[in-house]
Amino acid sequence: MKRHKELLPESLEFSPIRLLGGFICIDTHIGCRGCKFCLNRRQPILHRVLEDGFHLDLSETGLSTAEICGLITSLPSFREAMVPIRIGHLSDWAYQYQDIEHLLDCIPDDYPITLMTRFPLAEPQVETVLRRPNVIVHATLTPYMPEFHQDYTPHRSIVESVSPLPPTSLIFMLRPLVEGNVSETLRIIDSLPEGSHICFKKMSTDEIPSMPDIRPVTKHEIERFVQTAESRNHVALDYFGCVLRKKLGIPFFKFDEIGNQPSSACLACPNRTVCESVTPPGLAEIKTALEKLHIDCSGIRTDGSGVVVETRATASRAEEIYLSEKFKKPIEIVTVKRDSNRGSHYMKSDVFERWASSGFFPVERMETISGMIKKKYESGIYNAD
Numbered sequence: 001m002k003r004h005k006e007l008l009p010e011s012l013e014f015s016p017i018r019l020l021g022g023f024i025c026i027d028t029h030i031g032c033r034g035c036k037f038c039l040n041r042r043q044p045i046l047h048r049v050l051e052d053g054f055h056l057d058l059s060e061t062g063l064s065t066a067e068i069c070g071l072i073t074s075l076p077s078f079r080e081a082m083v084p085i086r087i088g089h090l091s092d093w094a095y096q097y098q099d100i101e102h103l104l105d106c107i108p109d110d111y112p113i114t115l116m117t118r119f120p121l122a123e124p125q126v127e128t129v130l131r132r133p134n135v136i137v138h139a140t141l142t143p144y145m146p147e148f149h150q151d152y153t154p155h156r157s158i159v160e161s162v163s164p165l166p167p168t169s170l171i172f173m174l175r176p177l178v179e180g181n182v183s184e185t186l187r188i189i190d191s192l193p194e195g196s197h198i199c200f201k202k203m204s205t206d207e208i209p210s211m212p213d214i215r216p217v218t219k220h221e222i223e224r225f226v227q228t229a230e231s232r233n234h235v236a237l238d239y240f241g242c243v244l245r246k247k248l249g250i251p252f253f254k255f256d257e258i259g260n261q262p263s264s265a266c267l268a269c270p271n272r273t274v275c276e277s278v279t280p281p282g283l284a285e286i287k288t289a290l291e292k293l294h295i296d297c298s299g300i301r302t303d304g305s306g307v308v309v310e311t312r313a314t315a316s317r318a319e320e321i322y323l324s325e326k327f328k329k330p331i332e333i334v335t336v337k338r339d340s341n342r343g344s345h346y347m348k349s350d351v352f353e354r355w356a357s358s359g360f361f362p363v364e365r366m367e368t369i370s371g372m373i374k375k376k377y378e379s380g381i382y383n384a385d
Helices: 044-052 065-073 097-104 123-130 146-151 155-161 179-191 219-231 242-248 272-276 283-292 317-327 349-358 363-379
Strands: 005-007 017-020 023-026 054-057 085-087 113-117 135-141 170-177 197-202 297-303 306-311 331-333 344-346
Touching: 017 065, 017 317, 023 065, 044 054, 044 363, 054 363, 065 097, 097 113, 097 123, 113 123, 123 135, 135 155, 135 242, 155 179, 170 179, 170 219, 179 219, 197 219, 283 297, 283 306, 283 317, 317 331, 349 363
Parallel strands: 005 344, 023 085, 085 113, 113 135, 135 170, 170 197, 306 331
Antiparallel strands: 017 023, 297 306
16 A cells, blocks of 8 residues: 655645655755656645746745754654654755755754755765765756756766765665656666665656656666666665665664565665664553654554554654654554555645644744745745746
8 A cells, every 4th residue: 555645735835844754854945946847846836836936045034044943853753753854855955055054053963864956066065965974965866858858967967076975975866767768777877986875766747737748667677777776786775765874873664664575775784783673662652652642542553563553533644754763663553545556635734733732843833934935925026046
C-alpha cells in the first residue's frame, strides 16, 4: 500500500516550516526558477506562484531567522525525535543560502540537515558544507529533455562546483527520469567521480498541470541505472538520507524493511550495525507518546518489526514520522491515507486543531505568516524573477 502525498490547506499554503514526508522542511525564501516538472505544482497556488515568477524573502514579513530557529527547536519532532531537516522545499537552497547560513548556527552540529539544490554551488555554499559535519548537499542532476529545455542546468557545471566536497557530504539525485533521456542518464553516471552516492527517481506527472505527453522510465531501466552505477564503484541508494545517517551514526527506522533485500545498499553499509542494534519500543511507551499528541488509540499491536496504531482520529504522516524516528522502528497509524495507487489529498482541519492543542506545531503563527505572504502575492506588487 502506498501512502498518499499530503497537501497543506489554504491557510498554510505558504508556511515556511512544514512537517511533510519524513522531514522538517524549512525555507526562508518563497519562489524558485519554476521548473515545469516541479512537484510543488500539484498545489494550485504554488503552481501560479512559479508561473508568475513571484519571489519573497521571509524577512519582508517580519519573520526573523532567530524566530524561525526558536520555532524549529521547540518542535517535538526536533526536540524528541531528531526528524531530519530538509532545506529547499518551496525554493532552491541557491535562493536562500545566506539566511540559511545564520539558521544553521542555531542547530546542534550532530543534527541531520539536507540542503537541496539543482544549481552549481557558489563558494560560500561549499564552505558552509565543509565546516559543518551534520550537513549534506542533495544535488539534483536532470538529464536533458527537449520538452523542458528551459529548465535545464548542465550537469557538469553542478558536478564541478561540488568537487571540493567529500562523498560523505554529497548525494547526487538523478531526476526526473523519462523514456527520452535514458542514454543521457547513463552518460551522467559515467561522468560522476568514483564512489559517488546516487539516487534515481522517475518522472512523476500526477496532478501537475500542463504536463506534456511523456512517460517515466520503467522499473527495469531504473535497475539498469543502479547496476551501471555499481559497476562504476558508485553507491546507489533507495533513500538519500542514508548518506547523512551513516555520517552521523543514526539508525534508520526502515532498516528492517529494506536492510536484507538482495540489492540493498544496506548490505555493505558501515552503519548497518547501528540500525541492527535498535531495541524495539515498549507498547506502553508508544501509548504515552500518542497521549501527548492527543491521539486516542483503541489498540496498539506489533506487525513484524513495526507497530500499528488503531484509532479513529484523523492522523498525518508527520505524526507517524515523529513516532518512528523517536522509537527507531516503523510505526503506522491506520488513519493515514494509503492505497494501491499513490495519490494526494489535503490534510483535514482536525489534524491542525490537534497539532495546535498538543503543541506539536505552531499552527497559528504559521497561518499568520502564510497569510501575509499570500496577501503580498495577490497584491501583484513584488519582484518577479
